[in-house]
Amino acid sequence: MISPMRYGKQILVPEFGEESQKALSAATIAIVGCGALGALQAELLTRMGVGHLRIADSDIVSLNNLHRQLLFTERDAEEGTPKVTAAAARLAALNSEVSLRTLAEHVTRDNIAAFAEKADLILDATDNIATRYLINDYCVSNSLPWIYTGVAGTGGLVLTILPREGPCLRCIYPDPPGESDAATCAADGILPTTVALAVSLQLTQVVRILNRTAVPGTLIRLNVWDAAVRSTVAHRDPACVCCGQRRFEFLDAGAREATPLATSVCSQRMVRIDARFWEGAFDVERALADAARNNATVQRKGLLWIVTAGVRRISLFPDGHMLVHECTVTDEGLAAVSEVFR
Ligand SMILES: [Zn+2]
Structure with a gap:
């Protein structure tokens, strides 16, 4: 049952409307990671009335998470509460109609199928490059939409991937950068406003995927400091190892190891x-x-x-x-x- 009292204000927005609300209420969305990106994704999707939410994270809450990670409190940091435990308690209090399943583990090639089973789309909220290539392999091999989101400092990138209709991650970035080349929050820091802007753009793409108005390959570059958001459309590479040749190097056992020990x-x-x-x-x-x-x-x-x-x-x-x-x-x-x- 969709409550007009609860969701009326977003249903009133013509681009969103009743159809998007219905689609969202019926959807299962899997969020990989519950740090800054994942916590905000989870909170907004819960408030907006997603049907089923799955969240995986293997981390505990720390004091230096609190400036950017919604859902978590000082008490969670003091007690070193697992992020998924703290998230589950807070999300249940925000919207008891959302069904939530959590996994206190890193998503790997061994558990991704069980974690994402029956999901309509996957949201990337990791700080781990190898995991993104694993998500890409899984989603391309199962024709499942996913949205890549990377943030660092004041900038970020959001890429909407609709397998078969548009490019995958490896059409654009054929191989993962070395860990030292990759901008990560450990090296660069991160503003919470960067996260909020990236997640706003990402979740709007979620709604557009669910109501079938998304443009495959939408690639959004953002910089919160410069107040700049630029959107282009990326295209498929027919020679792509993943969606072209259908070789799933990060998903198949014995191929590349996704996570170091x-x-x-x-x-x-x-x-x-x-x-x-x-x-x-x-x-x-x-x-x-x-x-x-x-x-x-x-x-x-x-x-x-x-x-x-x-x-x-x-x-x-x-x-x-x-x-x-x-x-x-x-x-x-x-x-x-x-x-x-x-
Ligand atoms: Zn591809």
């Missing part, structure tokens, strides 16, 4: 260790027994285990991935978890 988390002084660290099935009981034998203390907090060994603090998630706190060097993070769980 250890990554430094954007500006948070944390190193993220992938669940592949455990080499096989993750057994939490055995891991906690190993930690105890190595004189670490373990505390259960929500869905996490907080493992403390000397000055080292590690957040352990149910799927086996970990965050090593106050650590920026990936090798140090790996050494720390190897020591605690040896």
Whole structure:
């Protein structure tokens, strides 16, 4: 049931109207990442009355997230609450009619199909280039629309991808840039106003995809400081490895590895260790027994285990991935978890 009381003001906008409201209320949208982009996407889509929302994120809330990440509070940062846990509580309070499913994991080639099952479109809200190429492979192979959004500093880029109708990410950027070439918020900083402008443009594209007025390949470059928004239309490359040759290098096992075992988390002084660290099935009981034998203390907090060994603090998630706190060097993070769980 669409409430005219609740959504009347947006239905009154002729470009939007009742048809868009119906389409939005019936839609399932999967958001990959719940940082600045994902939190604002989730909040606005929830308020606008999306039918079903899925959010995946493997991170916890930190104090330096709060200037740009809606949904989260100082208490979430103090307690190191997983972002999806904090988001779920806040979103349920904003609109109880939206059905929400969360995943406290990184989206990988192994879980993307289950995460995005029955989704009508995917929104990119990652700070991770490899994950975007994975989303592109998945969406092209399943003919699923997705919207790429990258922001850094005062600028950003939004690209509407409608497989079969227009270009994919690899038509425009055939290969991922090296991590050092890529502008990331760790290096450049980010203004919350940049995020808000990018998400406004991105979610308007969502509505246009759902009401079938989107132009495939719409490529929007924005700079909030210069008050500049420029939109062009990009075209398909018939020789594209992904949508032309239909080789899905980031999705197919044994091809390119999408996620390194250890990554430094954007500006948070944390190193993220992938669940592949455990080499096989993750057994939490055995891991906690190993930690105890190595004189670490373990505390259960929500869905996490907080493992403390000397000055080292590690957040352990149910799927086996970990965050090593106050650590920026990936090798140090790996050494720390190897020591605690040896
Ligand atoms: Zn392509």
